[in-house]
Amino acid sequence: MLKLLIEGLRFVPHSYSCVNMWQCIELLKRNTFELYHNDASICDWNLTPKPGLFAPDIEKSLRSIPPMPDPNKADIIYRIDFPHRFESTYVNRLFVFVTAEFNAFPDNHIAGNNNLRDAHNRSRAIIVTPSAWSRERLIENGADSARVVVIPLGIDPSIFNPLDPEKRRVRRIELGWDNDFVFYNCGCMAPNKGMLTLLKSFAVIARDNQNVRLCLKGLDAVYSSLEFLKMYKESLSPEEKQSMEGRISYLGGSLSFNEMASLYQAADIYVSPYMAEGFNLPVLEAAACGIPVICTQGGPTDEFTLPTFTKYICSRRIYSADQFPFLPDGEHLTQLMQESIEDSDFRARSAVIGPDFINKYHRWQHAVDKLEKILL
Numbered sequence: 001m002l003k004l005l006i007e008g009l010r011f012v013p014h015s016y017s018c019v020n021m022w023q024c025i026e027l028l029k030r031n032t033f034e035l036y037h038n039d040a041s042i043c044d045w046n047l048t049p050k051p052g053l054f055a056p057d058i059e060k061s062l063r064s065i066p067p068m069p070d071p072n073k074a075d076i077i078y079r080i081d082f083p084h085r086f087e088s089t090y091v092n093r094l095f096v097f098v099t100a101e102f103n104a105f106p107d108n109h110i111a112g113n114n115n116l117r118d119a120h121n122r123s124r125a126i127i128v129t130p131s132a133w134s135r136e137r138l139i140e141n142g143a144d145s146a147r148v149v150v151i152p153l154g155i156d157p158s159i160f161n162p163l164d165p166e167k168r169r170v171r172r173i174e175l176g177w178d179n180d181f182v183f184y185n186c187g188c189m190a191p192n193k194g195m196l197t198l199l200k201s202f203a204v205i206a207r208d209n210q211n212v213r214l215c216l217k218g219l220d221a222v223y224s225s226l227e228f229l230k231m232y233k234e235s236l237s238p239e240e241k242q243s244m245e246g247r248i249s250y251l252g253g254s255l256s257f258n259e260m261a262s263l264y265q266a267a268d269i270y271v272s273p274y275m276a277e278g279f280n281l282p283v284l285e286a287a288a289c290g291i292p293v294i295c296t297q298g299g300p301t302d303e304f305t306l307p308t309f310t311k312y313i314c315s316r317r318i319y320s321a322d323q324f325p326f327l328p329d330g331e332h333l334t335q336l337m338q339e340s341i342e343d344s345d346f347r348a349r350s351a352v353i354g355p356d357f358i359n360k361y362h363r364w365q366h367a368v369d370k371l372e373k374i375l376l
Contacts, residue, residue, distance in 0.1 A: 004033035004375065005074035005091075007040045008081055010062055011049035013254050014042050014222055015281065016097070019130075019153060020080045021054070021062060026368040028061055033076070033375075036068040040081035047222065050254050076375055078128075083111045086123035094125040095375065099278030100137035101192060104321040117142025128374065130279040131300035151371050152304065153281050154364035155288045159257050162290030162355055163265040171266045176249075179211055181341055184267035184291075186217035186260070186282050189228035192324055194273035194296070196232045201273075201334040203240035206247045209341060213247055217263060220252035264289035268347065269340045273313055273333050274299065275324035288358040292350035294336050296328045304362055309354035311336040311346075 004027075008020035027035055051059065068074060072090040079085055080097040088094075105116045112119075120127065120143045127148045129135050139145045163171060172178045183202065187193050195216075202214045218225025229250060233241065251263075264270065270286035272295040283293050283301050287309055295301045297312035313333045315326040340346065 001031075001034045002075040002376075003036060003068070003073065004076045004078065005036045005038060005068045005071055006065075007038050007071075007077060007079045007085075008097075009040055009042050009047070010037070011051065011053065011059070012042075012047040012222070013050060013053065013219055014047065016042055016080055016082055017047075018281075019097070022154065022156065022364050023080075023368055023371065024062055024065065025054075025058060025156075026364045028065070030368075030372070032372055035065055036074065037065040038067050038071065040079070042082050045222075050221075052256050053254075054257060078375065083109050084119075085111045086114075086119040086125050087111070088123060092124070093375070094123070095128050096125045097128045098134075098138060099129060100134045100141065101276040101278045101325075103137065103140075103319060103323070103325050105138065105141035115142065120144055120147070126374070128371070131303055133300035133303070134278040149374050151374065152362065152367055153279050153284065154362050154367040155285055155358060156257075156364055157288065157355075157359050159261050160264070160285045160288040160358075161261075162351055163262075168265060171262055175215075175263075175266055177213060177215075177266060180213040181209070181211060181269075182213045182215055182267045183269050183271050183337065184215045184217070184263060184286070185271050186263070187272075188223035189216070189218045189225040190223065191228070192274060192276035194275050194328055195228065196235055197273045197328055197330045197333060198271055199232055199236060199244070200240060201330055201337055202247075203236065203243045204334045205337050205341075207239075207243040208338070212341070213249060214244070215249045215251070215263065215267065217255075217260075218250065218252045219254065221254055226250065226252050261285070261289060264291055267291050269294060269337070271333075271337065272296065272301070273328040273330075274301075275326045275328065277301070284358060284362055287350075287354035288362075290351040290355050292340060292347055292354070294333065294340065296326050299326055304358075306353070306357060309350035309357070311340065 009017040076093040077091050078095045107113045110119045130153050264286045270293045274296050280301050293310045296315050313328045315328040
């Protein structure tokens with residue numbers, strides 16, 4: 001049996017760590033590889049492991065993956081850390097997980113501040129990336145197109161699924177949302193997520209509608225999410241701030257995946273007016289939980305959403321290396337948010353069609369099926 005060494009991060013709520021853990025969980029169910037795991041780093045940050053992201057038995061199985069003190073004994077190495085490491089090893093099969101969100105690929109995203117073209121062409125590594133959008137950006141920035149493969153991300157339907165109406169009603173009461181129409185967004189709150197656009201659109205919605213709420217889920221332990229949010233609020237007019245007064249809920253703590261799913265399940269609409277993304281896993285998770293999605297048109301989310309459960313924000317494609325790739329139309333976002341409040345049929349259809357589509361094509365099982373074929 002081939003020895004597969006994964007070099008990545010576990011037990012912290014960072015996106016690369018989460019992808020790594022979900023892939024490991026699926027690989028552990030199979031008998032394809034002799035699996036090893038060496039813990040790597042993300043940005044040299046001193047990230048504190050958080051127990052409880054998964055159920056205890058799953059965390060125990062993740063911890064049980066043995067390390068490999070000498071990586072040269074591996075048959076295959078799969079790196080999923082940051083900055084990306086392309087340096088050669090004695091192992092013939094080297095795979096590196098890379099996401100490209102922007103028009104330019106920054107040198108500091110590669111260990112040693114190398115440019116992508118030189119780093120990839122000096123290496124034997126095959127790049128694994130989660131979307132065709134990301135693949136195109138990597139190739140534009142010099143990656144060898146013959147060695148860049150797309151492996152989409154996935155969801156676990158045992159966690160990310162719709163709640164039955166009574167459980168959903170109870171959960172909304174627990175959150176204090178029982179009388180509100182709730183728009184939801186989660187992520188690091190960095191500028192590429194389009195949060196200022198979302199806040200400005202919500203200000204109009206809050207001015208024109210009673211009992212509407214915007215819930216924002218950041219992650220203060222890893223990112224400066226709350227500081228980002230404060231910065232965006234400073235850019236709002238006094239009238240915009242007044243219309244949103246008491247209408248925004250912010251959650252910045254670390255939550256388990258079950259707790260994260262419960263926020264999707266209890267919300268009414270997931271909104272993501274992003275300006276740059278490599279995949280956007282929360283959109284996939286939201287659709288799996290049965291809530292409709294409003295997201296930027298033209299980016300990677302086009303690859304795993306359908307208009308039957310998604311409203312697409314018109315956006316302008318920008319090609320400048322020093323700007324974000326997309327500029328979503330704020331007025332159109334406001335229009336789509338208002339339509340979503342009024343269109344109960346759309347929400348009802350989305351609750352059925354979204355989970356059915358995601359479960360059929362976008363579970364972690366499907367992702368790792370494709371990953372296995374590439375690794376072998």
